[in-house]
Amino acid sequence: MRLDQFLKWQGLVFTGGEAKQRIQGGEVRVNGFQETQRGRKLKPGDRVEIDGQTHLVPQDTTNQA
Numbered sequence: 001m002r003l004d005q006f007l008k009w010q011g012l013v014f015t016g017g018e019a020k021q022r023i024q025g026g027e028v029r030v031n032g033f034q035e036t037q038r039g040r041k042l043k044p045g046d047r048v049e050i051d052g053q054t055h056l057v058p059q060d061t062t063n064q065a
Contacts, residue, residue, distance in 0.1 A: 003040040
């Protein structure tokens with residue numbers, strides 16, 4: 001699953017445009033590192049941080065987004 005899709009799936013952003021802005025604006029971290037590529041592929045176990053909260057990518061995202 002891509003980073004922008006994950007943010008939408010988790011309800012952390014309302015639109016793809018908002019996801020793009022927040023990612024490219026440096027507001028999102030993956031595994032502790034700032035990520036500016038919205039197409040970044042996430043793997044199970046990755047940690048996505050936004051708004052001071054950490055969200056874990058689940059083992060099975062094949063049926064999501």
